[in-house]
Amino acid sequence: MKIGIIGSGALGSNVARALANKGLRATIANKSGPASMATLLAELGPTITAGTIEQAANADIVLVAVPWVALKTLLSGLPAWNNRIVIDGTNPVIFLDPDSPDAKDPSNPLAAYGIKAINLGGKYSSAVFRELVPGARLVKAFNHLDARVLPQPEAAGGRRTLFYSGDDAAAKSEVRKLLETTGCFPVDLGPLDVGAPLMELPFGALAMSNFIKI
Numbered sequence: 001m002k003i004g005i006i007g008s009g010a011l012g013s014n015v016a017r018a019l020a021n022k023g024l025r026a027t028i029a030n031k032s033g034p035a036s037m038a039t040l041l042a043e044l045g046p047t048i049t050a051g052t053i054e055q056a057a058n059a060d061i062v063l064v065a066v067p068w069v070a071l072k073t074l075l076s077g078l079p080a081w082n083n084r085i086v087i088d089g090t091n092p093v094i095f096l097d098p099d100s101p102d103a104k105d106p107s108n109p110l111a112a113y114g115i116k117a118i119n120l121g122g123k124y125s126s127a128v129f130r131e132l133v134p135g136a137r138l139v140k141a142f143n144h145l146d147a148r149v150l151p152q153p154e155a156a157g158g159r160r161t162l163f164y165s166g167d168d169a170a171a172k173s174e175v176r177k178l179l180e181t182t183g184c185f186p187v188d189l190g191p192l193d194v195g196a197p198l199m200e201l202p203f204g205a206l207a208m209s210n211f212i213k214i
């Protein structure tokens with residue numbers, strides 16, 4: 001299975017680190033282009049290669065790791081998914097510039113964390129995401145923890161739990177295998193309608209739950 005990662009920021013780079021640590025191959029892409037990832041690639045070693053967004057999007061399993069506000073532009077420009085697996089690693093939040101008025105807005109309960117929730121009109125975020133990837137088999141994963149812990153799957157004498165959720169059993173099985181290969185302990189939260197809202201930031205009941213399987 002070829003793996004593509006779109007986004008080389010906190011989430012994309014740390015998933016790439018987790019894969020590289022186990023010798024897994026992946027193509028990573030970002031908005032600025034392959035040359036901008038030279039330092040990251042030197043750190044990650046030979047199994048991770050930089051590509052264009054189209055090359056990463058062409059993989060069998062494609063992790064989308066870009067800010068929520070970039071999703072529509074990114075996903076509307078990609079070729080048909082043709083039943084390939086897309087992992088939604090996103091959360092519906094805006095990262096605030098610490099110097100912006102939003103960062104000091106007393107009506108924003110998340111201002112202290114440097115984020116603002118995006119109003120999706122009562123929908124959960126993967127339901128919105130699903131509409132942007134017609135023809136893909138969607139699995140939500142990698143989104144519910146601080147991405148910096150992902151390259152350290154072993155913790156406190158056990159394995160870090162990573163949730164995943166989706167409607168296609170075969171796609172979930174592939175993502176489960178991927179999560180297992182990185183060394184963490186995958187936990188299936190069931191169909192997208194059930195699991196995805198639980199694990200999404202900022203308000204999902206299991207968001208930021210950092211469980212260790214002993």
Ligand SMILES: NC(=O)c1ccc[n+]([C@@H]2O[C@H](COP(=O)([O-])OP(=O)(O)OC[C@H]3O[C@@H](n4cnc5c(N)ncnc54)[C@H](OP(=O)(O)O)[C@@H]3O)[C@@H](O)[C@H]2O)c1
Nearest residue numbers: 007008009010011030031032065066070090091143146147
């Ligand atoms: N940070 C975390 O700990 C964490 C944890 C779980 C989930 N998430 C979620 O993961 C997503 C990414 O967050 P992040 O913290 O990784 O953000 P980030 O550090 O700001 O990185 C964002 C990445 O997305 C790329 N990008 C932006 N617009 C793009 C476009 N139109 N096409 C292709 N690539 C584009 C950027 O490319 P350039 O590098 O070229 O600018 C950058 O590599 C968000 O939805 C976030 O909620 C984050």
